[in-house]
Amino acid sequence: MRYGHEEQTMLIDKIANQPTIAATRFVLRPLRKSDKGLIELYAADPRVARGTRSIPHPLPPGTAAALIERALSGERTEDVWAMDGSDEGHAEVLGLISLERLDRNQDEIFYWVAPAFWNTGFASEAVAALVAANPHQSAQIFAEVFQDNPGSARVLTNCGFDYLGDAEAFSVARGATVPTWTYSLKL
Helix, strand or coil: CCCCCCHHHHHHHHCEEEEEEEEECCEECCCCCCHHHHHHHHHHHHHHHCCCCCCCCCCCCCCCHHHHHHHHCCCCEEEEEEEEEECCCCCCCCCEEEECCCCCCCEEEEEEHHHCCCCHHHHHHHHHHHHCCCCCCCCEEEEECCCCHHHHHHHHHHHCEEEEEEEEEEECCEEEEEEEEEEEEEE
């Protein structure tokens, strides 16, 4: 898609409103088109896809490019950050984390880490950094995890989220509705 000068300026302003957030071992930064290859590599892993509501498996061509395009859009309702460890000798993309705007000054947080970096604390570090920065100035953040993913539940509780209850969500990769645990954090 080609943008005129005025549209480019507006797009840059919107992205500028999505801050880069420092964590201890990486930064959370807005997505770039150059992230497409690593996002495709990681998201194509069935373990990553099955841990999310929205990543299909097998991963269709163009999925990562469409995600990046949405993340760069001035019309977006969700800010997406790459966990970029390149300054510390890690991969340029370790995983993704996002905040989707909800009603009443609330957000929902989503995240995944590439399997090569599981059990390293990167997810907890990313969630903690994003919560501390609170870039949307949210009063409350919600999250949900599939009940067969207790590691993601620990990430949330370690970051101060409180358990709200059980629910269900549809997983595209699983082609099924899956039991979830729902959490919230008042800021």
